Amino acid sequence: MKKTFVTLSKLQEITERHPTPFHLYDERGIEENAERLKAAFSWNAGFREYFAVKATPTPAILKLLQKHGCGVDCASMTELIMSEKCGFKGGDVMFSSNDTPDEEFVKAAQLGAIINLDDVTHIAALRSLTGIPKKICCRFNPGGAFEIANKIMDNPGDAKYGMTREQIFEAFRELKALGAEEFGLHAFLASNTVSNDYYPVLAAQLFRLAVDLKRAVGANITFINLSGGVGVPYLPEQQPNDIMVIGEGVRRVYEEILGPAGMDDIAIFTEMGRFMLAPYGCLVTRAIREKHIYKEYIGVDACACDLMRPALYGAYHHITVMGRDGIDKSGAPADHTYDVTGSLCENNDKFAVDRALPKIDVGDLLVIHDTGAHGRSMGYNYNGKLRSGEILLRADGSFELIRRAETAEDYFATVVW
Numbered sequence: 438m439k440k441t442f443v444t445l446s447k448l449q450e451i452t453e454r455h456p457t458p459f460h461l462y463d464e465r466g467i468e469e470n471a472e473r474l475k476a477a478f479s480w481n482a483g484f485r486e487y488f489a490v491k492a493t494p495t496p497a498i499l500k501l502l503q504k505h506g507c508g509v510d511c512a513s514m515t516e517l518i519m520s521e522k523c524g525f526k527g528g529d530v531m532f533s534s535n536d537t538p539d540e541e542f543v544k545a546a547q548l549g550a551i552i553n554l555d556d557v558t559h560i561a562a563l564r565s566l567t568g569i570p571k572k573i574c575c576r577f578n579p580g581g582a583f584e585i586a587n588k589i590m591d592n593p594g595d596a597k598y599g600m601t602r603e604q605i606f607e608a609f610r611e612l613k614a615l616g617a618e619e620f621g622l623h624a625f626l627a628s629n630t631v632s633n634d635y636y637p638v639l640a641a642q643l644f645r646l647a648v649d650l651k652r653a654v655g656a657n658i659t660f661i662n663l664s665g666g667v668g669v670p671y672l673p674e675q676q677p678n679d680i681m682v683i684g685e686g687v688r689r690v691y692e693e694i695l696g697p698a699g700m701d702d703i704a705i706f707t708e709m710g711r712f713m714l715a716p717y718g719c720l721v722t723r724a725i726r727e728k729h730i731y732k733e734y735i736g737v738d739a740c741a742c743d744l745m746r747p748a749l750y751g752a753y754h755h756i757t758v759m760g761r762d763g764i765d766k767s768g769a770p771a772d773h774t775y776d777v778t779g780s781l782c783e784n785n786d787k788f789a790v791d792r793a794l795p796k797i798d799v800g801d802l803l804v805i806h807d808t809g810a811h812g813r814s815m816g817y818n819y820n821g822k823l824r825s826g827e828i829l830l831r832a833d834g835s836f837e838l839i840r841r842a843e844t845a846e847d848y849f850a851t852v853v854w
């Protein structure tokens with residue numbers, strides 16, 4: 438059974454001050470997880486997590502991770518600006534973008550960010566815009582399918598990202614000739630992997646490529662960025678990843694491949710979003726309508742504009758019915774079947790379809806789990822719906838609004854009447 442990190446009585450306290458819907462984040466969970474990650478890679482002196490800003494672009498969250506040593510991974514102008522305003526600078530920032538506009542290269546270079554080139558043609562672009570920095574990274578795409586133990590995890594061959602093996606060699610040669618002195622390698626080959634083997638298998642590929650690049654080009658490779666892709670168990674029956682086992686797995690291939698090549702001073706970087714935040718955020722919403730036609734519907738006050746994943750990819754998000762007015766339903770038997778819907782004029786605006794849940798009454802609070810990453814950040818404004826705010830539940834039980842809900846004025850701010 439999936440547990441909520443917040444109790445019904447705490448939610449009632451919060452909703453007296455801040456009406457539903459809102460995304461709620463668990464400070465203690467975020468901090469403990471960030472420390473576990475550091476412990477898992479403590480064998481690597483240069484290890485650093487660069488939190489993928491797109492997952493949760495909220496300054497209070499970025500600053501919380503910053504306290505635990507994290508940098509940031511950006512892919513757009515506003516992500517760069519937000520990171521700068523939060524005090525990240527220079528080597529605290531990875532810029533792993535693709536189809537990159539000129540002005541974003543310029544901004545990243547001004548910040549002193551580590552630029553991760555998605556394509557070999559970006560070398561000429563960057564050279565003419567800002568010159569080639571001393572420290573640079575290239576993104577690799579091996580093509581084909583990414584398999585772990587004969588199971589296909591994802592299809593890099595269909596992905597728009599990164600350079601082919603031949604292009605990486607060409608890029609390193611060209612960059613070296615243009616004055617680059619420190620090189621990094623990056624790849625993101627499978628998404629939301631609930632497997633302790635993803636990082637070790639990916640790392641082994643990148644480590645072997647690094648050895649080949651050092652031999653062929655004489656490049657000084659100082660870091661390898663395993664990027665994101667480490668998943669979380671959205672389904673209650675899934676076993677979570679064990680980050681300690683993952684860290685050990687990467688250490689094993691590091692010693693096996695980089696050790697004999699005399700390259701065991703390479704720093705490991707990660708760019709995780711989902712693993713860092715998803716389980717430590719939830720969408721809190723209230724049942725406002727019920728409807729009985731060919732199916733049983735419960736209408737809530739949140740909609741796909743607050744959480745797009747179910748509508749977009751049919752993603753499963755667990756729901757706990759919390760109850761109301763002292764009626765705690767969080768442990769009640771799931772003896773009803775509902776579609777839980779938002780109010781968009783789109784039939785895919787359903788947080789759950791044919792879901793077994795306890796009886797829901799109008800007024801009940803519902804917690805939609807695992808929305809801490811790629812939740813609020815994917816929100817949009819279809820049907821003129823306004824996106825919800827965000828609240829941080831502190832380790833001491835206090836809570837703080839860290840982003841207010843949108844207002845009609847926000848929605849109208851860009852139009853010309």
Ligand SMILES: *Cc1c(COP(=O)(O)O)cnc(C)c1O
Nearest residue numbers: 489533664665666708709710711
């Ligand atoms: C999205 C993304 C990440 C984070 O991915 P998660 O699956 O959230 O860990 C990291 N790096 C890059 C380049 C990305 O595009």
